[in-house]
Amino acid sequence: MKQIDVCLTPDLLDLHRMENTIVVVADVFRATSCMVTAFAYGVKSIVPVATIEECQRYQERGFLAAAERNAQKVEGFELDNSPFTYMDERIRGLDVAMTTTNGTLAITKSRSAVKVLVGSFLNLEAIASYLRTEPYDVLVLCAGWKGRVNLEDTLFAGALVERLKTSYALAEDSAIMAGRLYEQGKDNLIGFMANASHIRRLQKLGIQKDITYCLQHDLYDVIPVLRGTSLVAMEP
Amino acid sequence: MKQIDVCLTPDLLDLHRMENTIVVVADVFRATSCMVTAFAYGVKSIVPVATIEECQRYQERGFLAAAERNAQKVEGFELDNSPFTYMDERIRGLDVAMTTTNGTLAITKSRSAVKVLVGSFLNLEAIASYLRTEPYDVLVLCAGWKGRVNLEDTLFAGALVERLKTSYALAEDSAIMAGRLYEQGKDNLIGFMANASHIRRLQKLGIQKDITYCLQHDLYDVIPVLRGTSLVAMEP
Numbered sequence: 001m002k003q004i005d006v007c008l009t010p011d012l013l014d015l016h017r018m019e020n021t022i023v024v025v026a027d028v029f030r031a032t033s034c035m036v037t038a039f040a041y042g043v044k045s046i047v048p049v050a051t052i053e054e055c056q057r058y059q060e061r062g063f064l065a066a067a068e069r070n071a072q073k074v075e076g077f078e079l080d081n082s083p084f085t086y087m088d089e090r091i092r093g094l095d096v097a098m099t100t101t102n103g104t105l106a107i108t109k110s111r112s113a114v115k116v117l118v119g120s121f122l123n124l125e126a127i128a129s130y131l132r133t134e135p136y137d138v139l140v141l142c143a144g145w146k147g148r149v150n151l152e153d154t155l156f157a158g159a160l161v162e163r164l165k166t167s168y169a170l171a172e173d174s175a176i177m178a179g180r181l182y183e184q185g186k187d188n189l190i191g192f193m194a195n196a197s198h199i200r201r202l203q204k205l206g207i208q209k210d211i212t213y214c215l216q217h218d219l220y221d222v223i224p225v226l227r228g229t230s231l232v233a234m235e236p
Numbered sequence: 237m238k239q240i241d242v243c244l245t246p247d248l249l250d251l252h253r254m255e256n257t258i259v260v261v262a263d264v265f266r267a268t269s270c271m272v273t274a275f276a277y278g279v280k281s282i283v284p285v286a287t288i289e290e291c292q293r294y295q296e297r298g299f300l301a302a303a304e305r306n307a308q309k310v311e312g313f314e315l316d317n318s319p320f321t322y323m324d325e326r327i328r329g330l331d332v333a334m335t336t337t338n339g340t341l342a343i344t345k346s347r348s349a350v351k352v353l354v355g356s357f358l359n360l361e362a363i364a365s366y367l368r369t370e371p372y373d374v375l376v377l378c379a380g381w382k383g384r385v386n387l388e389d390t391l392f393a394g395a396l397v398e399r400l401k402t403s404y405a406l407a408e409d410s411a412i413m414a415g416r417l418y419e420q421g422k423d424n425l426i427g428f429m430a431n432a433s434h435i436r437r438l439q440k441l442g443i444q445k446d447i448t449y450c451l452q453h454d455l456y457d458v459i460p461v462l463r464g465t466s467l468v469a470m471e472p
Contacts, residue, residue: 008385012247015383147251149244151409173387173433180428181413184420192416197409 027143031103042092058097158182263379267339278328284340294333394418
């Protein structure tokens with residue numbers, strides 16, 4: 001039987017094997033929700049980069065650029081780190097470079113896996129359906145917050161565990177924990193996360209609208225997949 | 237307000253601060269449950285050591301010695317790694333050296349804290365009552381399994397979060413997660429952990445009796461505390 005495992009933060013990634021495994025990276029608030037939205041609106045590619053300087057170099061070469069640190073937009077870049085930024089016809093067909101506090105690093109750390117997919121509640125069922133057709137084990141990599149675990153990414157992992165539980169064995173306790181938390185919270189995710197640290201951080205920034213949006217399930221069928229150093233939309 | 241934080245595995249300890257903080261180490265199956273039982277039965281001190289060789293050196297100096305690796309007793313040492321080993325009048329007043337796969341390392345990693353206490357369900361209320369009288373923040377350090385998180389230590393952390401929640405603020409999402417999991421599982425901890433990895437590992441060894449014992453709440457008032465390199469029972 002295929003296995004599904006959950007890595008609660010990139011700081012624990014060394015404990016997980018990548019062989020024969022598809023990694024699904026989740027940074028629900030907001031990097032991977034932005035990426036999924038961007039592809040749903042027709043972006044051609046997204047290069048996840050580690051540093052603001054690298055992001056600037058891509059910008060100089062004609063990429064649209066998005067940079068976030070500590071949940072805030074960095075000066076001098078076109079794109080905000082809100083998913084609503086990407087709901088714009090003018091981004092269709094363009095190449096984007098993006099750096100974020102947690103999500104982009106989690107993606108680049110996963111490169112040795114069979115495939116790296118970008119997950120969010122917005123494309124949860126698309127991811128689950130695709131994985132069911134593949135012979136590989138699954139590792140959900142929660143981007144967390146500066147090395148620490150966070151509730152929203154763990155809940156995403158739990159949601160994927162729930163969707164896959166009939167066809168996958170749960171590899172370790174982290175998968176059980178994520179699944180149980182999602183089971184407990186799924187009927188009212190916003191209430192369940194009321195005191196979570198990143199929610200508090202985001203609410204201070206006045207972006208309740210983004211939070212509500214990022215928790216919607218199954219809005220899009222798109223699956224961003226890492227090809228070389230870029231994310232592209234998986235061919236249907 | 238004082239804060240309570242939870243570190244889900246020693247591999248993430250670098251992300252947590254030790255200043256002004258009392259650390260409570262938990263390795264529910266079975267190291268810290270053994271230690272609490274040993275002090276309840278009158279052991280004088282326990283030296284947690286990292287290696288089997290170090291444990292042997294203490295043994296040569298006249299200590300009773302206990303060594304466990306991969307949930308099994310290591311040959312050549314007096315004590316088993318079952319809490320029932322320690323329910324013996326003959327251990328009263330003796331000094332013990334102990335090395336385990338996860339728990340003893342978690343204790344030695346915490347040395348820079350204000351105090352290091354040994355926690356288990358068996359002395360949960362004793363720990364909670366003591367902490368309420370202290371001015372310090374609290375960090376629950378889950379010993380986990382070889383760097384990974386596990387369900388039983390997370391549930392202990394959640395139990396302590398629940399007992400302290402009226403007098404402490406939850407520092408980060410890991411404390412929220414642990415608290416929610418305990419809330420969900422507390423009425424039937426054995427059932428809630430049915431598929432947990434370490435439970436499976438232990439059940440293969442035929443020690444259901446130990447599992448049931450280690451999940452009992454508030455059996456003893458004793459609080460093992462680290463003094464120098466040894467654990468001793470805190471003075472009442």
